[in-house]
Amino acid sequence: MMKMKKLLRFIPFYKVTQSITDLTITGLSMDSRTTGPGDVFVCLRGVDVDGHRFAREAVKKGAVAVIAEETVDVTVPVVLVNDTSRALAMAASAYYGSPSEHLHVIGVTGTNGKTSITYLLEEIFHEHKKRTGIIGTIQVNIAGETFPVKNTTPDALTLQRYFHKMRGAKVEKAIMEVSSHALDQGRVYGCDFDIAVFTNLTQDHLDYHENFDDYLRAKSLLFAQLGNGYNKEREKFAVINIDSPLAKKFIRSTSQGLLTYGIHEQADVKAEEYTMTETGTTFIMTTPIGAVSIESPLMGMFSIYNMLAAASAAILSGVPLETIQRSFQQTSGVKGRFEPVREGQGFGVVIDYAHTPDSLKNVLQTLRDLCKGSITVVVGCGGDRDRSKRPLMAQMSIDYADLAIFTNDNPRSEEPRQIFRDMTTPIKGKYQIIEDRRAAIAYALKQAKSGDIVLIAGKGHETYQEIKGTRYHFDDCEVARAILKEMKEHPP
Numbered sequence: 001m002m003k004m005k006k007l008l009r010f011i012p013f014y015k016v017t018q019s020i021t022d023l024t025i026t027g028l029s030m031d032s033r034t035t036g037p038g039d040v041f042v043c044l045r046g047v048d049v050d051g052h053r054f055a056r057e058a059v060k061k062g063a064v065a066v067i068a069e070e071t072v073d074v075t076v077p078v079v080l081v082n083d084t085s086r087a088l089a090m091a092a093s094a095y096y097g098s099p100s101e102h103l104h105v106i107g108v109t110g111t112n113g114k115t116s117i118t119y120l121l122e123e124i125f126h127e128h129k130k131r132t133g134i135i136g137t138i139q140v141n142i143a144g145e146t147f148p149v150k151n152t153t154p155d156a157l158t159l160q161r162y163f164h165k166m167r168g169a170k171v172e173k174a175i176m177e178v179s180s181h182a183l184d185q186g187r188v189y190g191c192d193f194d195i196a197v198f199t200n201l202t203q204d205h206l207d208y209h210e211n212f213d214d215y216l217r218a219k220s221l222l223f224a225q226l227g228n229g230y231n232k233e234r235e236k237f238a239v240i241n242i243d244s245p246l247a248k249k250f251i252r253s254t255s256q257g258l259l260t261y262g263i264h265e266q267a268d269v270k271a272e273e274y275t276m277t278e279t280g281t282t283f284i285m286t287t288p289i290g291a292v293s294i295e296s297p298l299m300g301m302f303s304i305y306n307m308l309a310a311a312s313a314a315i316l317s318g319v320p321l322e323t324i325q326r327s328f329q330q331t332s333g334v335k336g337r338f339e340p341v342r343e344g345q346g347f348g349v350v351i352d353y354a355h356t357p358d359s360l361k362n363v364l365q366t367l368r369d370l371c372k373g374s375i376t377v378v379v380g381c382g383g384d385r386d387r388s389k390r391p392l393m394a395q396m397s398i399d400y401a402d403l404a405i406f407t408n409d410n411p412r413s414e415e416p417r418q419i420f421r422d423m424t425t426p427i428k429g430k431y432q433i434i435e436d437r438r439a440a441i442a443y444a445l446k447q448a449k450s451g452d453i454v455l456i457a458g459k460g461h462e463t464y465q466e467i468k469g470t471r472y473h474f475d476d477c478e479v480a481r482a483i484l485k486e487m488k489e490h491p492p
């Protein structure tokens with residue numbers, strides 16, 4: 001419950017159509033389908049529809065005021081603002097008592113590695129005996145209580161509600177993935193980040209962003225907003241992958257503190273003398289507070305980058321190097337990220353969430369270094385997503401694997417045949433198309449010989465296959481296990 005007059009102190013507005021002196025609100029809403037009595041309805045200009053169209057419906061359901069960018073025909077007071085996304089983020093933060101200012105918030109952005117880094121950080125903080133809240137692609141977990149997610153980064157209202165919940169659960173460290181969509185749509189505008197981490201920027205989401213520069217601009221907003229919150233007591237830091245060709249652009253976006261990490265360029269947190277074996281990676285990590293040797297079961301160069309990013313944010317959060325070292329040694333990785341499936345078969349099976357050209361290349365390169373036999377990749381491209389990444393992913397598969405099998409990966413509203421056409425029209429080399437994902441996985445596993453590796457890419461932790469608006473249960477790991485068991489029971 002809050003006085004409308006008080007809420008307006010936190011929002012830049014230019015006009016209120018009626019007196020709000022005695023108005024008390026009991027909630028905020030951005031969706032007329034769930035608006036309740038006492039709510040303030042905020043009209044968002046969406047990607048699909050304009051929320052202004054639903055103001056009257058929201059008022060019918062009991063909204064006592066509306067925040068809008070243009071006049072709407074309703075009987076309740078209308079607060080006119082220039083940007084309702086911003087107004088919603090600020091109002092939501094204010095309504096829940098500016099929770100992010102009281103939490104230590106770490107935001108991670110970039111094309112690949114966000115989920116992996118947030119989970120590495122969660123493990124480090126647990127090792128350091130801190131209570132955590134994590135928000136990202138897989139789920140939300142607030143001090144052990146989990147919630148399913150629709151987006152990697154929730155809308156501003158849901159986000160502030162989670163921060164509020166975190167405060168109630170006495171969380172000390174809030175760790176979240178920040179997607180480019182979220183930055184572009186102002187979902188995180190009301191967040192006071194303490195640390196912002198940049199992983200890397202390669203092609204993805206060019207269905208949503210006009211071009212790569214627009215994608216870059218969205219990602220850099222996280223760094224531009226660092227330090228904008230009211231809490232000026234704590235110093236804010238940008239943690240930047242200095243090996244990225246775009247590092248300078250991100251560094252220039254912020255006026256706050258800076259910590260760089262990398263392997264090749266001069267960096268504050270650096271990996272030296274790295275080795276990679278079938279059982280993991282080792283390296284010496286040099287940092288501003290000393291050097292430490294790291295031994296981790298995580299595979300691939302990209303995992304070293306993820307560990308450096310997590311270590312940098314942890315160091316800035318006051319975690320001792322020995323704690324970070326222990327945590328990296330004990331980690332078992334994240335569900336669906338380079339996850340091995342072992343059912344006693346004589347060849348390797350790896351489930352991985354690579355769904356961009358760069359991540360697919362990284363994973364296949366890592367497997368190439370480990371594999372004594374042939375590599376088979378089973379992969380598809382999501383429907384209603386970036387079409388221009390399709391041929392790039394297909395070409396990577398052909399170039400880096402010995403056998404490329406293209407299959408469905410959430411075709412959504414698109415015709416699978418069109419997706420395969422987009423993947424294969426401009427590419428060179430051999431491939432097979434097996435539309436049904438289960439059949440594709442079965443084929444890949446059945447043709448594998450001792451010493452080979454089968455990579456099942458693109459869906460990682462996902463437990464569904466979305467076809468024409470329906471989500472069918474589908475879990476790469478579960479399917480691969482079942483087929484391997486059957487192969488053991490009924491050998492050819």
Ligand SMILES: CC(=O)N[C@H]1[C@@H](OP(=O)(O)OP(=O)(O)OC[C@H]2O[C@@H](n3ccc(=O)[nH]c3=O)[C@H](O)[C@@H]2O)O[C@H](CO)[C@@H](O)[C@@H]1O[C@H](C)C(=O)N[C@@H](C)C(=O)N[C@H](CCC(=O)O)C(=O)O
Pocket residue numbers: 030031032033043044045046047048049050051052054137150151152153154155156179180181182185187
């Ligand atoms: C394309 C996109 O990003 N869409 C997101 C966006 O929805 P939208 O702008 O399309 O909403 P809309 O349907 O146009 O509606 C506009 C407004 O009218 C309201 N409305 C609508 C209908 C109605 O009857 N009444 C009503 O009040 C809506 O509540 C909304 O406030 O805002 C919603 C709330 O924040 C998001 O849930 C939704 O994500 C959709 C589900 C989505 O698929 N997004 C993907 C592309 C996405 O955001 N992905 C990123 C990154 C993934 C990655 O990490 O690679 C993510 O963060 O998840």
Ligand SMILES: Nc1ncnc2c1ncn2[C@@H]1O[C@H](COP(=O)(O)OP(=O)(O)OP(=O)(O)O)[C@@H](O)[C@H]1O
Pocket residue numbers: 110111112113114115116117137152177199200302303305306336337338352353354355358359360362363460
């Ligand atoms: N630092 C990295 N650089 C390049 N590729 C990576 C990196 N870390 C992980 N990957 C690859 O990208 C895949 C996705 O990793 P992760 O889920 O951590 O990324 P994300 O940024 O959270 O992705 P999303 O945008 O879908 O949420 C992994 O399965 C792996 O193949």
Ligand SMILES: N[C@H](CCC[C@H](N)C(=O)O)C(=O)O
Pocket residue numbers: 152355381382383385409410458459462
């Ligand atoms: N967060 C990403 C996930 C893609 C995963 C892949 N399985 C797909 O469905 O395209 C997206 O929504 O673009």
Ligand SMILES: [Mg+2]
Pocket residue numbers: 114115116136137138152177
């Ligand atoms: Mg993620």
